[in-house]
Amino acid sequence: MxxxxxxxxxxxxxxxxxxxxxxxxxxxxxxxxxxxxxxxxxxxxxxxxxxxxxxxxxxxxxxxxxxxxxxxxxxxxxxxxxxxxxxxxxxxxxxxxxxxxxxxxxxxxxxxxxxxxxxxxxxxxxxxxxxxxxxxxxxxxxxxxxxxxxxxxxxxxxxxxxxxxxxxxxxxxxxxxxxxxxxxxxxxxxxxxxxxxxxxxxxxxxxxxxxxxxxxxxxxxxxxxxxxxxxxxLDQERWDPRTDPDVPTFGDLAGKAAATAALRAEFGLDSAPILGVVSRLADQKGMDLLIEALPELVQHWNVVVLGGGDPLLTAALQGWAQHPRVIFAQGMNEPLAHRIYAGADAFAMPSRFEPCGLSQMIAMRYGTLPVVRETGGLVDTVPADVGFRFAEATPQALALACQAAHTAFQDRAGWAARVDRGMALDFSWxxxxxxxxxxxxxxxxx
Missing domain, CATH: 3.40.50.2000 (Glycogen Phosphorylase B;)
Structure with a gap:
């Protein structure tokens, strides 16, 4: 052929x-x-x-x-x-x-x-x-x-x-x-x-x-x-936590903890769990919903955002970066993206539509649980017993899903089981x- x-x-x-x-x-x-x-x-x-x-x-x-x-x-x-x-x-x-x-x-x-x-x-x-x-x-x-x-x-x-x-x-x-x-x-x-x-x-x-x-x-x-x-x-060689040169390599939860500690130290974050975002800054990706939800999110999460795009969304995130629990890195930085996928505890994708999405697959492979809107490929790839899904494209729905994730995070054994299930999923080509x-x-x- x-x-x-x-x-x-x-x-x-x-x-x-x-x-x-x-x-x-x-x-x-x-x-x-x-x-x-x-x-x-x-x-x-x-x-x-x-x-x-x-x-x-x-x-x-x-x-x-x-x-x-x-x-x-x-x-x-x-x-x-x-x-x-x-x-x-x-x-x-x-x-x-x-x-x-x-x-x-x-x-x-x-x-x-x-x-x-x-x-x-x-x-x-x-x-x-x-x-x-x-x-x-x-x-x-x-x-x-x-x-x-x-x-x-x-x-x-x-x-x-x-x-x-x-x-x-x-x-x-x-x-x-x-x-x-x-x-x-x-x-x-x-x-x-x-x-x-x-x-x-x-x-x-x-x-x-x-x-x-x-x-x-x-x-x-x-x-x-x-x-x-x-x-x-998903490119299994490019996105492999066991061999990734950009992160403390790991294949289990002990290694995951090291990656999280490294990300926390890199940005001087407090002990709250870390919510990661790697995305184009665009309405399609629901980044305006994320920004509107930040007053609720920062009560329970450190939020680390990497991305570039819409100037208004960029300016809003630059303003929020003055908050001790919000980190905003503008532009595309692949090594940093790897560190966020590996080091975050959860990963937000509040997309208005998402034809497939790769970030949620990467996140789960790196032991990071997705918080996603129920649309497109996010429905097909994020099981309910791994990630956290919400239906409405509103900041309130996103904040409630993140609150559910934070509650689940307190049950360390239950969270670890979700992580194990996510890391075991096969997203190979x-x-x-x-x-x-x-x-x-x-x-x-x-």
């Missing part, structure tokens, strides 16, 4: 969040399971790596293109270099333009390298145009929605000429969406099968509450048997990777 993944980011070469983590782990496990796997992504100016150039040429209506290659973990990584990506950072305001350019370069670059996949698998809206083009060529295609909120929209009258797609795509049955080009919709309509990153999220996005305006398309896909949820896995390969085999057989 020859599989080509198309993505906007892939760890460790480029990453802004969970998408990069998934594409850094899933292909390697698929390669271990016998597939020939290629991952195609942009060659960013800030790419963490030095690809060897394997092709250069002019692609009609795109212009000069270079393709670089790296191999790692049995996976071939191809990086497509375009002038539009020769700037700092990954994402920018003109990304619909940039990723239509990228999308138009991918299939010609694969052809130039004589690479013909059995299945092409696109990820999120940045790969939607490639999936649509592959559909027109009759290639078997899969498309995964990692976050439906981001759709790649631009005024259709301006953007239609960028894509190279036929006129049939610019209708309500194609990629048109309320007068816009919608590249997420292009991927949904063009794919032979659509997956999301958890079974619960696959159900939620067919509703008006979570469907982001595309629920009609997603209901249609469900009725045709073309939408399913495959739960994301082995099962999900096999599910994807089974899907590819069905698509290729058609």
């Amino acid at each position: 020859r599989v080509v993944h198309v993505t906007s980011e892939v760890f460790p070469f480029s990453r802004s969040g969970g998408l990069g983590d998934v594409l850094g782990a899933l292909p390697a496990v698929q390669a271990q399971q016998g597939a020939q796997v290629t991952v195609v992504s942009p060659w960013y100016a800030a790419l963490a790596g030095h690809p060897a150039e394997v092709w250069t040429g002019d692609i009609p209506e795109v212009g000069p293109v270079r393709v670089g290659e790296l191999e790692q973990g049995g996976v071939q990584f191809l990086f497509v270099a375009l002038d539009e990506f020769d700037r700092p950072g990954l994402y920018h305001a003109d990304d619909v333009w940039r990723f239509t350019r990228f999308g138009r370069a991918v299939l010609p670059a694969l052809a130039a390298l004589d690479l013909h996949p059995d299945v092409l698998h696109g990820h999120d809206w940045q790969a939607g145009l490639v999936v649509a083009q592959a559909h027109d060529l009759g290639w078997p295609t899969a498309f995964t929605v990692h976050n439906l909120q981001y759709q790649g929209r631009w005024n259709l009258a301006e953007a239609a000429g960028w894509t190279g797609l036929g006129a049939a795509w610019f209708s309500a049955e194609g990629a048109e969406f309320y007068g816009d080009l919608n590249l997420m919709k292009a991927g949904l309509v063009g794919a032979d099968h659509v997956t999301t990153v958890s079974p619960q999220y696959a159900r939620e996005i067919t509703t008006s509450e979570y469907g982001e305006g595309l629920e009609g398309v997603l209901v249609w896909l469900t009725l045709e048997g073309r939408l399913s949820g495959i739960l994301n896995g 082995t099962g999900p990777a096999r599910q994807y390969l089974d899907l590819y085999e069905r698509l290729a057989a058609r």
